[in-house]
Amino acid sequence: MPKQKRDAEATKAKIIKNAMILFSQNGYDATTADDIATACGVNKAMIFYYYKNKAGLYEAVMSEALSAIHTEVITSEKCCVSPLADLEAFIRTYASYCEQNPYLPSLLLRELSNSGTHLPEMMFSSMRQLFTLLSEILTAGQKQGIFQNAQPMIIYFMIVGTMNLMITTKPLRLKAAQLQEELDTCSDCSMEEIADYIFTKTKLMLEVKNETSTTCA
Amino acid sequence: MPKQKRDAEATKAKIIKNAMILFSQNGYDATTADDIATACGVNKAMIFYYYKNKAGLYEAVMSEALSAIHTEVITSEKCCVSPLADLEAFIRTYASYCEQNPYLPSLLLRELSNSGTHLPEMMFSSMRQLFTLLSEILTAGQKQGIFQNAQPMIIYFMIVGTMNLMITTKPLRLKAAQLQEELDTCSDCSMEEIADYIFTKTKLMLEVKNETSTTCA
Amino acid sequence: MPKQKRDAEATKAKIIKNAMILFSQNGYDATTADDIATACGVNKAMIFYYYKNKAGLYEAVMSEALSAIHTEVITSEKCCVSPLADLEAFIRTYASYCEQNPYLPSLLLRELSNSGTHLPEMMFSSMRQLFTLLSEILTAGQKQGIFQNAQPMIIYFMIVGTMNLMITTKPLRLKAAQLQEELDTCSDCSMEEIADYIFTKTKLMLEVKNETSTTCA
Amino acid sequence: MPKQKRDAEATKAKIIKNAMILFSQNGYDATTADDIATACGVNKAMIFYYYKNKAGLYEAVMSEALSAIHTEVITSEKCCVSPLADLEAFIRTYASYCEQNPYLPSLLLRELSNSGTHLPEMMFSSMRQLFTLLSEILTAGQKQGIFQNAQPMIIYFMIVGTMNLMITTKPLRLKAAQLQEELDTCSDCSMEEIADYIFTKTKLMLEVKNETSTTCA
DNA sequence: CATGAATGAGAGTTCATTCAT
DNA sequence: AATGAATGAACTCTCATTCAT
Numbered sequence: 001m002p003k004q005k006r007d008a009e010a011t012k013a014k015i016i017k018n019a020m021i022l023f024s025q026n027g028y029d030a031t032t033a034d035d036i037a038t039a040c041g042v043n044k045a046m047i048f049y050y051y052k053n054k055a056g057l058y059e060a061v062m063s064e065a066l067s068a069i070h071t072e073v074i075t076s077e078k079c080c081v082s083p084l085a086d087l088e089a090f091i092r093t094y095a096s097y098c099e100q101n102p103y104l105p106s107l108l109l110r111e112l113s114n115s116g117t118h119l120p121e122m123m124f125s126s127m128r129q130l131f132t133l134l135s136e137i138l139t140a141g142q143k144q145g146i147f148q149n150a151q152p153m154i155i156y157f158m159i160v161g162t163m164n165l166m167i168t169t170k171p172l173r174l175k176a177a178q179l180q181e182e183l184d185t186c187s188d189c190s191m192e193e194i195a196d197y198i199f200t201k202t203k204l205m206l207e208v209k210n211e212t213s214t215t216c217a
Numbered sequence: 218m219p220k221q222k223r224d225a226e227a228t229k230a231k232i233i234k235n236a237m238i239l240f241s242q243n244g245y246d247a248t249t250a251d252d253i254a255t256a257c258g259v260n261k262a263m264i265f266y267y268y269k270n271k272a273g274l275y276e277a278v279m280s281e282a283l284s285a286i287h288t289e290v291i292t293s294e295k296c297c298v299s300p301l302a303d304l305e306a307f308i309r310t311y312a313s314y315c316e317q318n319p320y321l322p323s324l325l326l327r328e329l330s331n332s333g334t335h336l337p338e339m340m341f342s343s344m345r346q347l348f349t350l351l352s353e354i355l356t357a358g359q360k361q362g363i364f365q366n367a368q369p370m371i372i373y374f375m376i377v378g379t380m381n382l383m384i385t386t387k388p389l390r391l392k393a394a395q396l397q398e399e400l401d402t403c404s405d406c407s408m409e410e411i412a413d414y415i416f417t418k419t420k421l422m423l424e425v426k427n428e429t430s431t432t433c434a
Numbered sequence: 435m436p437k438q439k440r441d442a443e444a445t446k447a448k449i450i451k452n453a454m455i456l457f458s459q460n461g462y463d464a465t466t467a468d469d470i471a472t473a474c475g476v477n478k479a480m481i482f483y484y485y486k487n488k489a490g491l492y493e494a495v496m497s498e499a500l501s502a503i504h505t506e507v508i509t510s511e512k513c514c515v516s517p518l519a520d521l522e523a524f525i526r527t528y529a530s531y532c533e534q535n536p537y538l539p540s541l542l543l544r545e546l547s548n549s550g551t552h553l554p555e556m557m558f559s560s561m562r563q564l565f566t567l568l569s570e571i572l573t574a575g576q577k578q579g580i581f582q583n584a585q586p587m588i589i590y591f592m593i594v595g596t597m598n599l600m601i602t603t604k605p606l607r608l609k610a611a612q613l614q615e616e617l618d619t620c621s622d623c624s625m626e627e628i629a630d631y632i633f634t635k636t637k638l639m640l641e642v643k644n645e646t647s648t649t650c651a
Numbered sequence: 652m653p654k655q656k657r658d659a660e661a662t663k664a665k666i667i668k669n670a671m672i673l674f675s676q677n678g679y680d681a682t683t684a685d686d687i688a689t690a691c692g693v694n695k696a697m698i699f700y701y702y703k704n705k706a707g708l709y710e711a712v713m714s715e716a717l718s719a720i721h722t723e724v725i726t727s728e729k730c731c732v733s734p735l736a737d738l739e740a741f742i743r744t745y746a747s748y749c750e751q752n753p754y755l756p757s758l759l760l761r762e763l764s765n766s767g768t769h770l771p772e773m774m775f776s777s778m779r780q781l782f783t784l785l786s787e788i789l790t791a792g793q794k795q796g797i798f799q800n801a802q803p804m805i806i807y808f809m810i811v812g813t814m815n816l817m818i819t820t821k822p823l824r825l826k827a828a829q830l831q832e833e834l835d836t837c838s839d840c841s842m843e844e845i846a847d848y849i850f851t852k853t854k855l856m857l858e859v860k861n862e863t864s865t866t867c868a
Numbered sequence: 869c870a871t872g873a874a875t876g877a878g879a880g881t882t883c884a885t886t887c888a889t
Numbered sequence: 890a891a892t893g894a895a896t897g898a899a900c901t902c903t904c905a906t907t908c909a910t
Contacts, residue, residue: 006888006894027331029246033880043896048881109330113323113385114244128393128400135400153390153403154414157382162374168330173370176345183345183352186370197368201375205418225869250905260871265906440873440909461765463680466900477875482902543764547757547819548678562827562834569834587824587837588848591813599808602764607804610779617779617786620804631802635809639852659890684884694892699885874908880901887895 012050014040019047020061024103027110028058059120062111065104066126069097073133083141084208088199090134091159095195098167105164112161131156138206147206155205159198166194229267231257237278241320244327245275276337279328282321283343286314290350300358301425305416307351308376312412315384322381329378348373355423364423372422376415383411446484448474453481454495458537461544462492493554496545499538500560503531507567517575518642522633524568525593529629532601539598546595565590572640581640589639593632600628663701665691671712675754678761679709710771713762716755717777720748724784734792735859739850741785742810746846749818756815763812782807789857798857806856810849817845 018039022031033054037044051057076093098105108127111119134156141147166173166186173185186194235256239248250271254261268274293310315322328336328344351373358364383403390402403411452473456465467488471478485491510527532539542561545553568590575581600607600620607619620628669690673682684705688695702708727744749756759778762770785807792798817837824836837845 008894011894027244027246029244032878034878044880045882045896046894049894054880106330109326112382112389113326113330119389124389124393128397131393131402132397132400149417151403151406151414152401154379154383154411154418157379158375158415158418161378161382162371165329165374165378166371172329172336172341176341176348180345180349183349184369185348186368189368194371197371198375200366201371201422204421204424207421228869249903251903260869261905262871262907263869266869271905442873445873461678461680463678467902468900478901479875479903480873483873488901540764543760546816546823547760547764553823558823558827562831565827565836566831566834583851585837585840585848586835588813588817588845588852591816592809592849592852595812595816596805596808599763599812600805606763606770606775610775610782614779614783617783618803619782620802623802628805631805632809634800635805635856638855638858641855662890683882685882694890695884696886696892697890700890705884871910872908873910875904875906877904877906879903882900883896883898885896885898887893889892889894 008050011040011042011046014042015047015050015057016061016064019057020065020103020107023058023061024106024110028054055120059122062107062120062123063126065101065107066123066130068101069094069104070126070129070133072097073130083137083144083146084203086137087134087141087202090137091163091199091202092195094160095163095191098163099191102167105167109161109164109168130160134159141206146208150206155202158205159202162198163191163194167191225267228257228259228263231259232264232267232274233278233281236274237282237320237324240275240278241323241327245271272337276339279324279337279340280343282318282324283340283347285318286311286321287343287346287350289314290347300354300361300363301420303354304351304358304419307354308380308412308416308419311377312380312408315380316408319384322384326378326381326385347377351376358423363425367423372419375422376419379415380408380411384408442484445474445476445480448476449481449484449491450495450498453491454499454537454541457492457495458540462488489554493556496541496554496557497560499535499541500557500564502535503528503538504560504563504567506531507564517571517578517580518637520571521568521575521636524571525597525629525633525636528594529597529625532597533625536601539601543595543598543602564594568593575640580642584640589636592639593636596632597625597628601625659701662691662693662697665693666698666701666708667712667715670708671716671754671758674709674712675757679705706771710773713758713771713774714777716752716758717774717781719752720745720755721777721780721784723748724781734788734795734797735854737788738785738792738853741788742814742846742850742853745811746814746842749814750842753818756818760812760815760819781811785810792857797859801857806853809856810853813849814842814845818842 015036019031019036022035022039025031026035033044033047036047036057040046047054047057051060073090073093076089111123111127131152135152138147138150138152138155142150166189170187174187177183177185177187189197232253236248236253239252239256242248243252250261250264253264253274264271264274268277290307290310293306325344328340348370352369355364355367355369355372359367383406387404391404394400394402394404406414449470453465453470456469456473459465460469467478467481470481470491474480481488481491485494507524507527510523545557545561565586569586572581572584572586572589576584600623604621608621611617611619611621623631666687670682670687673686673690676682677686684695684698687698687708698705698708702711724741724744727740762774762778782804786803789798789801789803789806793801817840821838825838828834828836828838840848
């Protein structure tokens with residue numbers, strides 16, 4: 001398969017990739033079609049050729065980001081039977097995915113702070129799916145008496161929201177730590193450590209009896 | 218002090234108030250000077266007369282929002298001596314403040330998802346102050362052996378981030394619940410209930426021995 | 435009344451005037467906002483400031499043109515009592531108006547060749563009013579037995595349409611005559627002569643008994 | 652000659668046909684190459700392959716439209732000897748041709764309201780030919796003493812212009828009649844009736860002695 | 869202090885046209 | 890002959906900001 005000069009798929013992918021970076025860095029409004037085109041080394045008109053308009057591109061970007069994480073979480077979560085293991089898998093997969101795709105958290109947070117105003121149906125449903133996943137794990141655990149008093153929505157934000165914030169605020173936390181030495185902003189915590197910590201704390205929140213921790217393969 | 222037709226302070230206040238609403242609803246870029254002027258019933262040029270430029274107005278808005286909550290939290294927190302009571306006060310005050318000023322959470326979340334790129338010094342420091350407050354409570358509690366293993370930054374986001382998200386996503390959660398009945402999105406939880414729940418879970422996270430809960434006056 | 439630097443009415447008038455010229459010369463689509471602004475010596479944004487968008491400006495232009503001729507015709511027509519005199523007044527007034535406002539005919543013809551596709555209500559009604567005027571004259575004449583067999587719509591186009599065409603095709607007719615000497619394209623007929631001829635022929639069409647021609651004062 | 656997948660003539664014809672429809676409906680500028688290609692089910696690039704550019708296509712369309720009517724009129728006109736019969740043939744042929752090719756009138760009117768600015772030589776000459784035809788009939792009739800005082804250009808527009816306008820304004824006239832019942836806009840006159848009426852009135856205009864009307868075969 | 873008029877620098881989008889296959 | 894990809898030049902419209910009154 002030789003590299004072609006005119007490869008629609010490659011061009012589309014380039015656009016999505018660069019748009020994702022720029023949208024997550026600067027937000028929807030502050031990202032211009034010119035910015036994206038320049039970043040891609042592609043003519044501006046191509047954006048409209050493939051995605052009709054800026055909103056269409058944005059939807060495509062979000063769709064890509066959300067469906068990718070959804071399948072990733074679903075796939076890896078299949079491995080275990082216990083709700084606790086599923087919970088751990090959920091947290092770790094989300095963390096590792098975000099580490100590799102650092103654009104998602106900021107896109108997501110931005111969308112969640114807009115809430116309702118301009119959220120396209122497709123994105124809304126993708127976001128619901130991810131929540132449904134955790135919700136089911138929690139419900140299962142509660143039925144089996146493993147988890148206590150789990151309000152899924154709040155737990156969801158305590159896990160996912162916190163991880164997102166830890167990622168988007170990384171530069172900010174670093175700067176704050178340098179300015180105020182006595183402040184512990186977890187500025188050199190790795191995502192793995194963070195996921196670990198959150199998992200530990202979540203177990204405490206759900207009052208899980210601490211026996212053998214059943215990690216995934 | 219009679220109501221004047223030309224009352225600088227009143228005009229400035231009107232501008233700040235409406236700008237806060239609009240910035241939080243639509244974000245910085247999507248809010249135009251025209252929108253704000255129309256909402257205030259004030260001439261557009263006044264915005265620039267009083268605040269130099271859009272960025273200046275935005276800073277003023279954020280400053281107002283952040284300093285208010287900071288003093289509120291500091292004041293109410295003074296009342297007690299125990300770190301646990303301080304923690305409770307912190308959570309409840311933040312919750313009740315946000316309920317009365319529903320624009321803050323969305324402004325804050327948006328700022329946090331931008332991280333670092335265009336954050337003015339003043340806002341950065343205000344946000345740090347709020348975090349420092351909780352950080353000190355946690356450190357104190359840990360020194361007294363009341364709290365275990367408290368990573369302040371992560372705990373901070375689990376509390377503040379989650380409350381913010383619960384507020385900004387309110388309409389979204391309602392819509393999701395209507396669409397998918399089996400989903401529990403906490404759609405009619407009050408802020409007080411949410412604060413309660415978060416406080417309870419935070420205690421579990423920090424492995425607080427469950428004796429007498431010492432509430433503030 | 436000193437000439438002001440910032441005179442809204444003057445600016446609006448300049449825009450309308452130049453837009454009328456350009457729209458009639460090049461048509462709606464081929465006339466750009468830049469063209470108009472440059473012609474006016476005004477900033478392009480002013481067009482949108484005063485007329486919201488290009489279509490709005492176009493409507494304003496047509497409205498101006500149509501209402502002007504309507505009042506002109508109505509006013510001058512009042513002078514006489516006989517339908518024949520009214521008919522003559524109608525023809526002569528229309529002719530002289532078009533001579534002074536040579537943009538109208540081309541705007542009108544263009545609109546009539548689009549028919550129905552994008553005609554704003556306002557213009558439609560203005561055009562109807564002008565036709566109604568002639569229609570009433572003809573009906574009156576017919577009732578009095580002065581005019582015979584007058585289909586108002588067809589007569590209307592034979593008069594108004596022809597005058598419009600004679601005006602818009604003036605340069606074309608001149609060029610044709612120069613190219614083909616034996617061709618009589620009426621290339622140096624004045625509008626007055628044309629109106630005369632049309633009036634004479636219209637009388638023949640309506641089988642008016644040729645006694646004393648009752649001209650207006 | 653079997654139907655080929657790659658049939659240059661067929662493709663060219665399809666393009667001309669659809670371009671004619673679209674140009675006459677929306678005008679030159681408002682018709683895009685994409686529109687035409689879509690309407691034809693042909694690739695956009697083919698338009699440029701066959702007609703070099705949009706202006707070239709437009710010329711081809713107009714050429715097609717004009718040459719067709721010219722031959723039609725010339726042919727049918729040959730049948731008779733008397734100028735009056737020729738006149739009648741001219742009117743009737745033009746009317747029936749327009750009825751079958753309803754795109755011509757609007758294309759023509761549009762071109763005439765532009766006058767001179769961007770008219771290609773070829774179209775200019777085609778239009779001249781049609782006029783020459785009528786002009787000769789009138790001159791002949793005048794020499795034979797059958798027609799009186801015929802200014803060919805004005806008569807031409809009174810006939811051809813009026814028929815064109817009656818066709819392009821058909822939807823408009825219908826709408827006006829529905830809105831204002833007392834208005835007679837000839838909204839359900841057939842083209843034949845219109846041609847009849849115009850012929851009758853033209854005879855009056857030219858002061859033709861009313862004996863035996865010599866109709867063509 | 870307040871306002872409406874004015875401006876310049878883009879932003880998104882369209883479109884005729886060309887290129888590579 | 891035919892197509893989809895690609896481009897550059899416009900074009901409409903917006904908006905922060907300034908000016909004159």
